[in-house]
Structure formats: C-alpha cells, structure tokens
Amino acid sequence: MVTSAPAHTVVDSPCGPLTLVARDGALAGLYMHGQRHRPAQESFGPRTRLPVLARVAEQLDAYFAGDLTRFDLDLSLDGTAFQRSVWAGLLTIPYGMTVSYRELAEQLGQPGASRAVGLANGRNPIGIIVPCHRVVGANGSLTGYGGGLDRKRWLLEFERGAQQTVLGDAFA
Template sequence: MKHRVIGSPVGPLTLVVDDRGVLCGLYTDGHKHFPDAAALGVRDDTIAEDAVTQLGEYFAGDRTRFDLDLAPRGTEFQHEVWRALSTIPAGETRTYGQVAAGLGRPGSSRAVGAATGRNPISIVVPCHRLVGSTGSLTGYAGGIERKRWLLDHEAAGSAGR
C-alpha cells in the first residue's frame, strides 16, 4: 500500500493505492473511518496520477464521472451498494430507500446506509449523493459540510448542461 495527500476545495484528500497501483481508498481529512497509518502504507506523492488529474477536473467543473480502476475492500453487499452509488448522475440524489429498492432489497435502507458509510473511495464513488427519505442531508463520513459542498458543486455544474 502507498498513499498520497493532495489539496482540494473540500480540504486535504488522502488517496491510497494497493500493490498494483489501483485506487482502493480516498479519504477526506477527519473522515469517520480514516485508516490507521499502517493501512495507508508509505507516502509517495507520485502515485495515482490519473486519480489526481480526474479529481482536479471534477473540482474545476469539467468532469462529472470518473474513469478509474478501483479496488475497494468490502463485503459483497457493500460492493453492490457502491456499484449502485456509482450510477447516480452528478447533480442528482437518491434516497437510501430508493437504492435499497433498486437492489431488490426494499426495507434495507439502514443496511444501505451502513454500507455507504463504509465507502472507502469517497467522491469517486459518490456516497454524497444519498439523502434521507425527506431529501435531508443525513450522514456522511466526511462531514455534512463537505456533503453539502459536493452536492452544491455538482448542482451548479448540472445547471449549465
């Protein structure tokens, strides 16, 4: 494992790659499930160039989808949820219940929420696009302020499309 820290409009981001150089983590500063130092591996500010470039394009408003090889670690259910999150277009939101129903598991919105909270590749796997059943901003491992910023950023970009 290796990691790199980059600046962003939402604060420092820590990108983690596995031994193959594939992105397996992207964490905000103060992230609820931030890995310990041993899990990050050594710091190497030359890794994950594609991710750094695409994140820069995203924050500049020039990219709405990421095209990166990803290797998140989790259970099969978590992977199902993370794949579903990746289909939510920028500038749109879904509720936890809608994602659960889309997975053929109506009534499992809490499990979807738990899997979303464990998403190790925030922003790229857009867990910030999930909202409560009333449209309220609920839970985000990177903090509600970041979630609001990301949603506002995407909404501003989608207005011009």
C-alpha cells in the same frame, strides 16, 4: 493471489486535503481529513508518487474545475459482497442528482434494507469518486456523511452548479 503493498499521497482540494491510497495499480481509498471510519494512517503505506495516484489527482482536479462529471479509474473496493453491491449502486447515481437510502435499497432489489444501505454507504472507502454524498434521507434531508455534513452539502451544491467557496482551510 499476490497483492502489492498499499501506497498513498495527499492532494489538496476545495474541500480539504484528500488522502489517496493505491493498491495493485488501482485506487483503494480516498479519505478526507477527520473522516469517520478512516483507517489508521499506517495502513496507507508509504507516501509516494505512483502513476495511478497521479491519474486520480488529475481527474479530481478536473472534477473540482467543473470539467469532469464521471471518473474513469480502476478501483479496488474491499468490502463484503453487500457493501460492494451498494458501492456499485452509488456509481450509477448521475452527477448532480441524489437518491434516498430507500431508493438505493430498492434499486438493489432489497427494499427493506435502507439501514443496511446507509451503513454500507458510510463505510465507502473511496469518497467523492464513489459518490456516497449523493444519497440523502427519504425527505431529501442531508443525513450522515463520513466526511461531515458541511462537506456533503458543499459537494451537492458544487455538483448542482451553485457558486462555491473553498472549504479547504475549514477542513484541514
């Protein structure tokens, strides 16, 4: 199988700059500034304008404008079979809703795998679009988020329709 080299662009958002990475005509990464488990910048390939990245940017703009609640993009999720199953489970969580790590593990048919689900969630390479921010602790508490708990709180409140201020400068 021949794969194309990655390429990236950076777009502004209300929660700071987002690095979008494309590979083989699909979105392979969406990383926030200061994100935990963010790959080395060199792995993103050259900065460029590709149609796939323009489409991602358009859908992110619509999402942050409150006009889009479900993304329609080709995704390239590179991970273990278990990680990919968790990330597929994340895509089923409705906009504005949350589930616990335990609930997600149960949905995956692995009720004892809450911690493993949490670890896979933390390695999600496509934040926001693959909505790992919608997973919370069993008691509803905000726990772990690669982009930081302030961003997680902001995204959840945004999706619930709360008035928002732009956090971009705080996370640049």
